Structures are given as C-alpha cells and as structure tokens.
Amino acid sequence: MNSDTLNSDSPRIEDGPLVTGRGRFMDDLPVSVRTAQMAVFRSSVAHARIARLNVDEARLLPGVLAVITSREVMAHTAPLAVGIRVPVECWPVAVDRVRYVGEPVAVVVAESRYIAEDAVDLIEVDYEPYEPVMSIDHALKADAAILHDKLGSNLCSDRSFCYGEPDAAFEQSDHTVSVDVLYPRNSCTPIETYGIVADYDAHTNTYEALTNFQGPFSIHTVVARALKVAGTQLRLKTPPDSGGSFGVKQAQFPYVVLACVAARVAGVPVKWIEDRVEHLTASVSATSRQTTLRAAVSSEGRVLALDWSQVEDVGAFIRAPEPATLYRMMGNMCGAYDIQNLRIRNRIVMTNRTPTGLNRGFGGPQVYYALERLMQRIAVELKLDPVDVIRTNLIRSEQFPYRTASGGLYDSGDYQLSVDEALRQGGFGELVTRRNAARREGKRYGIGTTACVEPSVSNMGYITAVLTPEERAKAGPKNGAISTATVSVDPSGSVAVHVASVPQGQGHRTVLANVVGDELGLDAAEITVVTELDTTRDGWSIASGNYSSRFAAAVCGAASIAADRLRLRLTEVAASQLNVRVDEVRLIKGAFSCADDATRAISFKRVASTGHWAPGTITGDGPPPLRETVFWTPPELAAPDADDRVNSSLCHGFIFDFCGVEVDVDTGQVTIDKYVTMHDCGRVLHQGMVDGQITGGFAHAVGAAIYEELAYAQDGSFVAGTFADYPVPTSMEIPDPVILHTCTPSPFTPLGAKGVGEGNTMSTPVCLANAVADALDVDDVQLPLSPTNILKMMNVAEPETSTPAASPGAFASRPIHGGGSVTVNATPLKIWLMLLDPQTLREIVPGCHSVDRVSGTDFVAHVRFGVGPVSGDYKVEIGLFDLDEPHSASLVGNATGALGNGSGEGRIELKPVDKTQTEIVWEYGAHAGGRVASVGSRLLNGATRIVMNRFFEALGRQAQDEGSPSGAEPGSDNEPETGLIGRALDRLLKRGDS
Amino acid sequence: MKPAKFDYICAATVEDVAEVLGEHGADARVLAGGQSLMPMLSMRLSRPQVVVDITRVPHLDGMRIEDDHLFVGAVARQQSLAGVADLATRFPLLSQALPWIGHYQTRVRGTVVGSLAHADPSAELPLCLVAMNGEINLRSPRGSRRVRAEDFFKGTMLTDMADDEFIQSARFPVAKPTDRFAFREVGRRHGDFAIVAAAAVRDDTGIHVTVGGVNDVPFRRRFDGLEVHDIGDAVSELAAELDTRSDLHASAALRRQLVRSLASDTLKEVLS
Numbered sequence A: 001m002n003s004d005t006l007n008s009d010s011p012r013i014e015d016g017p018l019v020t021g022r023g024r025f026m027d028d029l030p031v032s033v034r035t036a037q038m039a040v041f042r043s044s045v046a047h048a049r050i051a052r053l054n055v056d057e058a059r060l061l062p063g064v065l066a067v068i069t070s071r072e073v074m075a076h077t078a079p080l081a082v083g084i085r086v087p088v089e090c091w092p093v094a095v096d097r098v099r100y101v102g103e104p105v106a107v108v109v110a111e112s113r114y115i116a117e118d119a120v121d122l123i124e125v126d127y128e129p130y131e132p133v134m135s136i137d138h139a140l141k142a143d144a145a146i147l148h149d150k151l152g153s154n155l156c157s158d159r160s161f162c163y164g165e166p167d168a169a170f171e172q173s174d175h176t177v178s179v180d181v182l183y184p185r186n187s188c189t190p191i192e193t194y195g196i197v198a199d200y201d202a203h204t205n206t207y208e209a210l211t212n213f214q215g216p217f218s219i220h221t222v223v224a225r226a227l228k229v230a231g232t233q234l235r236l237k238t239p240p241d242s243g244g245s246f247g248v249k250q251a252q253f254p255y256v257v258l259a260c261v262a263a264r265v266a267g268v269p270v271k272w273i274e275d276r277v278e279h280l281t282a283s284v285s286a287t288s289r290q291t292t293l294r295a296a297v298s299s300e301g302r303v304l305a306l307d308w309s310q311v312e313d314v315g316a317f318i319r320a321p322e323p324a325t326l327y328r329m330m331g332n333m334c335g336a337y338d339i340q341n342l343r344i345r346n347r348i349v350m351t352n353r354t355p356t357g358l359n360r361g362f363g364g365p366q367v368y369y370a371l372e373r374l375m376q377r378i379a380v381e382l383k384l385d386p387v388d389v390i391r392t393n394l395i396r397s398e399q400f401p402y403r404t405a406s407g408g409l410y411d412s413g414d415y416q417l418s419v420d421e422a423l424r425q426g427g428f429g430e431l432v433t434r435r436n437a438a439r440r441e442g443k444r445y446g447i448g449t450t451a452c453v454e455p456s457v458s459n460m461g462y463i464t465a466v467l468t469p470e471e472r473a474k475a476g477p478k479n480g481a482i483s484t485a486t487v488s489v490d491p492s493g494s495v496a497v498h499v500a501s502v503p504q505g506q507g508h509r510t511v512l513a514n515v516v517g518d519e520l521g522l523d524a525a526e527i528t529v530v531t532e533l534d535t536t537r538d539g540w541s542i543a544s545g546n547y548s549s550r551f552a553a554a555v556c557g558a559a560s561i562a563a564d565r566l567r568l569r570l571t572e573v574a575a576s577q578l579n580v581r582v583d584e585v586r587l588i589k590g591a592f593s594c595a596d597d598a599t600r601a602i603s604f605k606r607v608a609s610t611g612h613w614a615p616g617t618i619t620g621d622g623p624p625p626l627r628e629t630v631f632w633t634p635p636e637l638a639a640p641d642a643d644d645r646v647n648s649s650l651c652h653g654f655i656f657d658f659c660g661v662e663v664d665v666d667t668g669q670v671t672i673d674k675y676v677t678m679h680d681c682g683r684v685l686h687q688g689m690v691d692g693q694i695t696g697g698f699a700h701a702v703g704a705a706i707y708e709e710l711a712y713a714q715d716g717s718f719v720a721g722t723f724a725d726y727p728v729p730t731s732m733e734i735p736d737p738v739i740l741h742t743c744t745p746s747p748f749t750p751l752g753a754k755g756v757g758e759g760n761t762m763s764t765p766v767c768l769a770n771a772v773a774d775a776l777d778v779d780d781v782q783l784p785l786s787p788t789n790i791l792k793m794m795n796v797a798e799p800e801t802s803t804p805a806a807s808p809g810a811f812a813s814r815p816i817h818g819g820g821s822v823t824v825n826a827t828p829l830k831i832w833l834m835l836l837d838p839q840t841l842r843e844i845v846p847g848c849h850s851v852d853r854v855s856g857t858d859f860v861a862h863v864r865f866g867v868g869p870v871s872g873d874y875k876v877e878i879g880l881f882d883l884d885e886p887h888s889a890s891l892v893g894n895a896t897g898a899l900g901n902g903s904g905e906g907r908i909e910l911k912p913v914d915k916t917q918t919e920i921v922w923e924y925g926a927h928a929g930g931r932v933a934s935v936g937s938r939l940l941n942g943a944t945r946i947v948m949n950r951f952f953e954a955l956g957r958q959a960q961d962e963g964s965p966s967g968a969e970p971g972s973d974n975e976p977e978t979g980l981i982g983r984a985l986d987r988l989l990k991r992g993d994s
Numbered sequence B: 001m002k003p004a005k006f007d008y009i010c011a012a013t014v015e016d017v018a019e020v021l022g023e024h025g026a027d028a029r030v031l032a033g034g035q036s037l038m039p040m041l042s043m044r045l046s047r048p049q050v051v052v053d054i055t056r057v058p059h060l061d062g063m064r065i066e067d068d069h070l071f072v073g074a075v076a077r078q079q080s081l082a083g084v085a086d087l088a089t090r091f092p093l094l095s096q097a098l099p100w101i102g103h104y105q106t107r108v109r110g111t112v113v114g115s116l117a118h119a120d121p122s123a124e125l126p127l128c129l130v131a132m133n134g135e136i137n138l139r140s141p142r143g144s145r146r147v148r149a150e151d152f153f154k155g156t157m158l159t160d161m162a163d164d165e166f167i168q169s170a171r172f173p174v175a176k177p178t179d180r181f182a183f184r185e186v187g188r189r190h191g192d193f194a195i196v197a198a199a200a201v202r203d204d205t206g207i208h209v210t211v212g213g214v215n216d217v218p219f220r221r222r223f224d225g226l227e228v229h230d231i232g233d234a235v236s237e238l239a240a241e242l243d244t245r246s247d248l249h250a251s252a253a254l255r256r257q258l259v260r261s262l263a264s265d266t267l268k269e270v271l272s
C-alpha cells in the first residue's frame, strides 16, 4: 500500500441501516421479559447534608421492586477508584451529603419507567444546605465551604513542573506578554444518551452489563473493583451501534455500578435509559479551566519560554479518568512551537458542579484557548503580524521527530508548508482585503488565526504525571496504548475483522473493510466487520475503546498488521498449492497466482478455507491460518521519566486555521464569514471520513465558542437542562469550513495515519475568539461569544433617558425578584392580624391545602402552585422576623416539592393611607432550584410574580369589607399588570360566583 | 421523562370539550399540537388529571376570511397560515413573523391558537395578535365570549381564560392597503424563542410598536405623530420603560439594546 489515500471514495457501508431506522442502538436491543426499569432520584440542591431521606412510600407503590439508597450501594460496593491518592470517597450515589445538582441520591426499580418515576416523586428528602462553591476562584478562597472535609480544602492536587531554564529566559527576554483566561463548561451532547441493561448471577457472583459505554476499558477495572468482583466476573458488552459519544459515554460507569447493584438487590435484570434532562444536568462535562499564561518574548516575536498556571475544575468529585483532562496535553504544552523553556503549575479544585470527564478535544480546547490567545496578544502588543508570530515560532520540518520540552515526541510534519498552503489555497490575502473593506463601511470585522498540534492515541501513562516521581515509582509504571484486532477466515473462506472499538458514527465498518480488503486483495464489500465487544469473549485491553482519535492510527493499524500476518500465512499455503516459492506468489483481486503466469491461480476463498477443511495438507509450524489476533502498542509511548517528561500521545497532527467574522454591534451576534482549516493528519485512510470528522469537530467547536455553556446559577442550580437552554447550534448556524490537507505520514503508526477527530474542537474556539478580539479591538475575550458576553466586551454606555431607571430594590441581586403594592379598605392592624392567622392564610394563599403554625411566627403550608399548565405541590415553610406591629415584617421562606425547591425572603410594609385605607407594599427576592429551574428558568421570574401578586390581591380582597381594591398601584418593579391582574382575577372570581 | 398518569379524552365536538372543562376545570388540559404541552407532561411540569384532545373535532382546523378578519380555528396549524391567499399583502405581520415561529416541523404540528393559549412571553403569535388588535373567541359550558388581545394576555403563561374556558378561534384583522407593518426578531439560534421581537404598525389610528420577549406579556406602546429623527430618543425611552431582566440567554442590558435596535429598525421601516 503506497497510495496516499486508500479507496478514498468508497461509500459508507453502515449508512443503509442507520438512515432507515435499522441501526441497533442500546434501546433497540431486545431484553429479557423479566427486565425491570430504573429511574434515578437526584439532588435538587448543589450542596447540603441529607438530614432525612424517606423512601418508604416509594417502596410501597404497587409495581415497585426495589428502592436503593446509599445503604444498599455501600453494602455491595467499594468507592470508585481514581488515579490520585486523595481522601475523597466517590460513590455512585450520595452518601450523607449531596455535592451537585443532579447527583443520584436513590434509585427505584419498577415494572415500568412510568411507575419508577411515580415512585421517584414519592421520595422525600430534607436537606440542610451548605454554601455552594460554584467557581474556581471561590473554591480556592480560604474561607470557602469545603466539599470533602477530610481533604481540608477544595484543592486536591498541586504540582509544578520545570523544563529547560524558564527563569533565565524570562530575565533575558525583551518582553513579557500574558493572558488570563477562563474556559467554560460545555459538553458534546451525543444524540443517544447513556443506556445500560445490568444483571447479576448469584450462583457465579457475576455481573453482566450491556451498555453503550465507549471505553477506555481501563474503566472496566474501576467498575469491577467497585463491585468487589474479579475482572472476569464483570462481563461488559456493547451494542453494535452507538449514537455519538465524543468521550461523553465514558462517564456512565458510575451508573453501570448503580444498575448492577440495582439488579442484584431487585433480583431481576435492570434497564436504564438516561433522559435528556438527566444527561445535560448530571452526565458529565468538559472541565472548566482558569489559566494564566505568560511568555518571555523577543522583539521579533520569538517566544523563549512559557509559564503556565492552570487551575482545573473537575466538579464535585475527582472521578476516573480525571485528572486526565489536565494531563492529556502534558507533552504538548508548547503547541506547535519550538520552545524549550517551560514552567507549569497544575492545580485541581472541586466545586459543586457535575463531575467532569472525557469530552471531544479533552484538554486541548483548554490549553489552546490560552496558548493561541497569547500568540494573538503577542502580535498585538508587539505590533507584529499574527501570522508572522506563528511562523517565527513553528517547529521546522528538519527538526522531526521533535522532542518537546515536556517530553512529547512529535512524529512528523511540515508546519511551515502547511501554513503557506493554507494561506495560499484558503485565500488569506482576499480575506484581509475583505476585512479592510468591511471596516471602511464601519463594520466590526476581524480575522483570527491559530496553529495547533492535534495529539492522538493517548499514552495510558500520561495521567501518572500527576503523581510525583516517587509516588510513580511506588505505584509501578503505566504506559502504552495497546490496541487489538482479530482477522479471521471461516470455512467458506470469508473474512471477518473484529476490533475492540464501538463505532459512534465514525464509519468503522467502511474503513476497516477497506484496510483489511486492501491487505487481502479483496473488495471491501467482502469483509465483514464486527464491532460489538464482549469482555468475556473478545480480545481487549485497557486502552480498548473509541477515544483519543485512536481509531485510524491504532485500531486500523492493528487490523492491518493482523491482516498482513494472515496474508503471509495464506501465501505460504497458496505457494504450496501452486507448487512455487512464496516470493513467486501474488495476491490480486481475490486470487493467489504465480508471478510469472497469472493463469496459474487459486481463489482466495479456496486457500483461506484450507485450514478448516484440510489442515493436514498445511505444512510448516504452528496452527493453520484461521485467525490472527494482534495486540499492538507503540514503543514510543513510555512511562513518564524521573524528570516528569512524558510523551503523552503517539501521533501529532498539525492544524492551521484562519477565519473572518463579523460582529453585529446592535445585536451582539457573531457571524462566521469564512473559515479555513488546514490539516496534516498523516496518511488519509478515507477522505470522506476525515472531512466528516473535521466538519463534526468544527460544529462542536462553533457550539463551544459561540453558543453553549453548562450554566449554573449562583445558588448552584443548574439552568441549562434542555436543548432550549443549552443551545447546540444546528446546520442553520454552522457554516461549511473550507477544508485543506497536507500530508506527512506518521512513522510511528502501521498505516502512517494520525488521529483527526478532535483537532477543530481545539483550534476553532480560540480562532473565533481571536477574530472577535480583532473585530472589537479588545484585550480580553470571554467564551461563549454569546450576544450578552459580546455586549459586555464592547462596553458601550447606554443612552440617557428621562424615564428613571427602575429602583433595583433590596433583593435585586436575587435571580428572581420583584415587588408591588396594593391599596385596600382595611386598617393596618386588621391586615396584620390576617397575615398571622393560619386560617386566613389558608384561604388566601393561592392553591393552599393547609397552613399550620409551628411556633409563634413560623408556619408550614402545603400548597399547589400553578401557572398556566405548570403546577406542582409544595411544602412551604415561612418564618416571620423583624416584626414591627402593625407596620412591617420580614419573612424567609423555603419551598420544596416534586418540581424543585425555592427559597426566598421578603418584606411587607403596611402604610395607612387614611383612616380606612392601607397600602400594602411588598418586595421579594428568591431563587429556585431543581427541575423547574433546570428546564424552565426563562419563565421563572414571571411565574413567581404571578403567584406573589395573586397572594396579595387575595389578601386585599379578603381584608376589605366590600367592593374591589380601591386602586392598585403599579409595583416598584415597573409592574403595570399588577392592577390588571387584580381586576382580572376579581372579574374571574365574580364570574365564578355568578 | 414519563408523564404522570392522566385520563385521555378524545373530544368529538366542541360541546364535548366544553363539558370536560366544565367538569374538571383546572384539572383538565386541552391538547392541541402538543408542541408545548407534551414536553411539559413528560417532564411532569404539568400534571393534569384529564387531557382532552381537540384535534379530532371536525371543522376546528378551519381558517377563513370573513368580515375583514382571518378566523383561525383552534386546531389550524401554524404552517397552514402559509397557505392563506395573499398572506403577505393582507396579513403582512403574520407573513413576516411566520418563519420565526420555531421550525418547519414544529409549525406543521403546533397550532396558532395553541400558541396564543400558551401565552409564552417570547412567542411571536401573541405579539402579532396584540400588534394587530386581534381577538380571541372563548367558549365554556357557560357560553361564548370575545376578548380583545390586549385584555387577553395577563402574564407568563397566564391569560384571561377561566378554568372552564378554551379558545375556539382567534381572529386577525385584514390590513388596509395603506397600513404599514414591520417585524424583527433576535434569537440565539434559528427557530428559538425570541430574546426580543418587535413589530411596528402604522395605520389610520397612528403608530405603535409591540415588543415581545421582555415583559411578561407583549408590550404595546404608541408613538403617534413620531418623526424619523425622533426615533432614537423614542426607542431609548421605550427600552427604559420595559421590565428588562437578565436570564441565561440575555442580560438586561442586551435586552434594552435589542429593544432599541429592533424598535428603531421597525419604526424606520414603517415611517419610510
């Protein structure tokens, strides 16, 4: 094989079933009739002690088979293991304490998912709230609440690294340029969510889990250990198709443990399909990272040293394979640049957010966001051309293989050529002309550039760089990227290839059939590709799975070696059958023939079936050629050395991107005018697949750059629980990038291929950010580049108006706030007494079933709140304080119910207008959490206002002896409808009476 | 994401619907296109005891022009507006706003009246009804009544409808040839609810702008006698008057900015 691309136009084999609804995804596969369904009861608060958990009613619901809490989970499992030694226990359910919204607290197993969810609604929990820690800055504060008491702080790792002589470089350099950036939380949100069918066999003490888990299968060990069984007693199987993963499905392993325990306790197979709200809230997230990056720079823009300070937010627990996001790029911290002086400080903190894990790009977006913003700042501050700054610093082609400061070994590349070709073929010159023209018209137009190295085929040992060399020595070395493939022939002479890598849309079948067909002189259509994995039957190892863009380089590589070995053995058989020497045999188009006489030929099938039908005719050593299984690992992937140098990945592709964007100053919207992305991913195995990967990575990157954020409110509520609030861009928002290629094959992989699946998630967000920085002429850029953030960056003053700005009110800092007033025909005292009377309150609180006085000024009420179609039952606790009878009172309240929880405070004043009339003025601030906040935050303010207004309107009505309120005043929050609502309700009520 | 238990009633006549609502009141929900109700049922945000499906009631899907009005029956789909003859000249605002309502797929299922009943403060159709001075025909076991758009919307997902009422139809007046309309919207993505939408109208009664996505209900403000050079000040005042708040999709400052920008664009268009 010496063509640069192999069968590059062959159509995808897998698409027929996929586009006709005949894919075999997790939820399509048949289950046993005994299989029960699981639903998860999750925390609605970010940080609290579980004071009371009552699952009795849930257990009693007909159709419920089991309700499992931390008691059962702890009885059958051990905590989930993680790669650093810290006193943090991570269980798949909350134990005594919840640490993020969506954390599983209990699971229900029932005959149907409907019943299971009914039972979830019956679970009661009382939380004693702790302060939520919602940002990296906050987590590091000395007085911040601590998530894991035994740890003593929220910092779970702090390591520093030094390579070369950074101090000297900074001292000698002409300039120091630095950036301070925050990479936000986001996720690649596969279409298919998590899914598991788990079973337990008590006789053999064996667990079986069918799951769309994607690997790495090092996690198999974590699950087996958690379940306290030998690895061979955990049978993990994967379905043939997976509806996208992008790393995300790695993080379902805690649920695998949970479902296994549930199956064991319930005594039946248990199935769980995660829903979208669960997925967005609590599956996993990419890490958020706060980075300060400084560079020592010469006047020509040559970077002499880098000094990184990275603080990684891994969420509420550090969960395997973290802290891998922070260490995946360890060998690549200088990107595509030849910089040999490097200092790094890596810190990891925990916050009350969903734990993090694999996500397309995995550490790359975070690193390049800082590094390439820095390169842009160097150009701006030193008044240089950004492209020149990149070019000045690129590793030169004669330096390959290139050893980076921190130990990475870059396999191949011609970065200068790639940049030149990108600028030429991509039309950079015209883009500059276009920008200048746009600017002359007064438009905000900017150009961004980025150069990146895209690592692929991860070294399983890089994560141990988080340990000190001494700790590493004690733990024993970890390294490699072992991949496996089996190529076999059956008695009919047909060929099958099996790999331990489940396709998630990447087209494994097409590419593998091509690779193996190419080796064996067969048509791709003649090769059967099997991609399901069953750990009890199939070949696999810890690096198995579909991640770190390892498919083309490692998995196809292993398959080609296996096919090659089989070919050699079959050639020997053919030689003996043709009665010629082995080197005289040719394998072309399904037949072995003699080199000098093509008419002397035997079909491939005939030769291949010989081992089955006539093994006795085969001479030579070893078993007959029926099956070749290859376990391949590259020698270049060594464990980190004593100086913390590590080659974190095997392959290093190169990307150079540039783009033009226009920012609409009126609407804050960013439009991508042109995007050019140049890739050198080594040898291309299938052009369509490679371009598909680039397009897909680009789409995810546009989402991360402009639209998406797994957002939390200050109180720790998660507020992006649907695709309305987590706005993944669609084909309408994503332009087609111009894709260009250069090719320097990797000398380290069997086929010369490198990974290409993640590059644009690394290069594109920062390229767009650089373009926006250029368009707006600003120093700092905040992702996502949403209209709100753009407006903030532009920092333009609002026009003065004669209308006085509405007074913000005492509670304006609360996410939900408001107020109002109403004048009623009653004395303050009368109203005062009503407010303290449970009987009256029961009558006037909208939807109230009961009110009880707990103590003098504390009440508990059961209320059905509803706005339009949305309604739910709540238990409301209200306490009054600062009582100044009959003038004013303050109150605090807490509401909990199936739709979520809320808490707030308020103040009421009773101002006598004259002898008979009183003006009631109220103000409140609140926040809401749980389901209603995560899926309907947009509507919460309005809904709360309606409930508050209804209450006071009702109070007013009740208080006066006759007639309607004497005139409602607009509320202090510019609430013209207050009076309207009163009148409307009044009308409504009267109509109801008539 | 499975709904709580409910009874499903497939109504055969308008009287059926009225009867069910008369009996169950707030415990019953009308099901039209289901594009808003079904997700709310699945997420258990809404837990009615009875769901009454009105999509099989004969003739409720009708749309006709009568008395200079477009009558839209309760189950006429949003996308069928596109089939109304001369929509662009007789109902310019509906014609301009239609492509902004969700996606083609949701418009094919979602109903015009369902959107009005749902009263989402960011929805386009309530904005159009208010801007066009449309009306709602309500029906209950107690009879029928007609409500003007500006009296109908009361708050976020709150309308003047009583628990036993439902909307039988809505009516939008035909534009006069001299009337001018302009519509603008900004959302995060194609098909999203508006962050801010604005519609300006100039007719023989004067000039007004209606803004959606900001207050709890579409907010209409008159600018009678407005001249082009006053637009800047006028829209600044408008933005300051509104109850702009910050949420996940837009800060209060962005909303004000958008109000100024969209109101100004639409006013310029109807004044030119």
Ligand SMILES: Cc1cc2nc3c(=O)[nH]c(=O)nc-3n(C[C@H](O)[C@H](O)[C@H](O)COP(=O)(O)OP(=O)(O)OC[C@H]3O[C@@H](n4cnc5c(N)ncnc54)[C@H](O)[C@@H]3O)c2cc1C
Pocket (backbone or CB within 6 Å): A868, A869, B029, B030, B031, B032, B033, B034, B035, B036, B037, B038, B074, B100, B101, B102, B103, B106, B109, B110, B111, B112, B113, B114, B115, B117, B118, B122, B123, B124, B125, B165, B166, B167, B168, B191, B192, B193, B194
């Ligand atoms: C992906 C997506 C994007 C969307 N984007 C937009 C958008 O950009 N702009 C927009 O305006 N909308 C949008 N929508 C909402 C869509 O327009 C809905 O169809 C509409 O809000 C409700 O209409 P429906 O017929 O589906 O009503 P349903 O969902 O059936 O009902 C909605 C509510 O109205 C009540 N109801 C319905 N009909 C009546 C009646 N005749 N009398 C009394 N009550 C009734 C129901 O009981 C329910 O409470 C979107 C929806 C989706 C799924």
